[in-house]
Amino acid sequence: MSLELSHIHKSFGDFQALKDINLTVGPHDFVCLLGPSGCGKTTLLRIIAGLLQADGGDLKLDGQDLGQMPPRTRNFGIVFQSYSLFPNMTVRDNIAYGLRIRKEPADRIRQRVDELLQLIRIPTMAEHFPWQLSGGQQQRVALARALAVNPRLILLDEPLSALDARVRNEMRHEIRDVQRRLKIPTIMVTHDQEEALMLADTVVCMNNGTIEQVGSPQTLYREPKTRFVADFIGLSNLLSADWLRAHTPDILNQIPAPAQAPEALLCIRPEHIQVHADAAGPAVIQSITFLGNLCRMTLRWGDRELLAEQHAGTAQREGDRVRLSISPGQGCWVTA
Structure with missing residues (x-):
């Protein structure tokens, strides 16, 4: 399964947020969109998710045109910075939400939620509410909810920025471990270079709405092509x-x-x-x-x-x- 972006551009009034973006995400890849605030990385993620419409260009998944496909039919798992858990629902109900919308059988929902509770390592907290969880635990639940529907692609929008340093480091390992085991292509937005170097198979370094360089973490660190990449990474x-x-x-x-x-x-x-x-x-x-x-x-x-x-x-x-x-x-x- 591969995601292909060709000549994507997007403007907000006179401000050009994205300029001729070309990118391919391969099967099982973990890709980090890395760059400073305002460089266009979140705008690009929202276009991939279907939450924003590009002004031009092509967006395809396995050759299927996603341009006019609404977000709910793309079957992507999305985790936001704010977690966006339902405060009046238990952990179990939060994880099961997408499955219930799809009218999956009750026994299948129960089995899938139990699997995910084991995967995110909080099986004893199924009946807790979000306010009873730590930030790291809430992030685990948000990730499990995104995984519940067997998504074709996972999209992570700065999911760890609200956590303290120790928990953030733990969650980096958790996210990478889950992604490797499930082999779901993943795109993550971050402005944290350490996070990108640690997690990604491919780093996409962005600046002023353009892609400065694409490559492995080792390549961007050892062989930056532009002054911006050399300064921003390390x-x-x-x-x-x-x-x-x-x-x-x-x-x-x-x-x-x-x-x-x-x-x-x-x-x-x-x-x-x-x-x-x-x-x-x-x-x-x-x-x-x-x-x-x-x-x-x-x-x-x-x-x-x-x-x-x-x-x-x-x-x-x-x-x-x-x-x-x-x-x-x-x-x-x-x-x-």
Whole structure:
């Protein structure tokens, strides 16, 4: 089962929310739409769900045109940020809601709800009401309700943003585990890069209504194509060829600047900068932040601040002069 989006665009008055979106979601894929607020990711999810009409373009699932199909007939499972559970219904009744609308037999509904209560690991809470549950438990129920109807596609709209850090991390594992076991293609909206890198098979990085880059989490982190992707996903040092030529030309011998893109910037991740004690070195350590298993250093080299990350226990101190080198084979050029 594959979802295909071709040349999707959407405007609200003079504001162009989506511009020529092209994307394919394969069978069993977990796709994260990642980007800052206002980049168009939720608008795109709502168009896929049928809650918004695109101004143009094609939307197909296994070759079937979804453009004029109402949301209720698409058989998609949707989980919103606010959970949207019915407060006057028990957990069991919330999960069973979609099945009852479809007039499934009572014994089939009971069996399916029991299966899902086991799947989301709260089998003893079937008769509880939403207000008696924690945020994480409510999110589990919302996910189970979406799964109850055996959806062709799961759509998650920032489902974890209201949870505290510990519960959010637990729920990431839960969602990924459920998705892998059931093998239902899933699209999730998030602005949390860590969440996208942890959960997704494919990350779709969006900015200003366009797709900047699509690829695996490893590809977008290690080989960003644009300055926006390099800045938005992880930390990065972005250095021009002119700066490198003036301060450390040997790097240009290792990673030559692309002749066809003179304005390109070299992206070097902090963990790929090696810091060496050297009283005559060209860089100075401005600050060191302890982060448990590593230390993050801010360094001043000429007119630039650079970030480097070293394993905790470094012997360097703030104010030390150092020289820097780049780990072999690391760094890539991005468009400015």
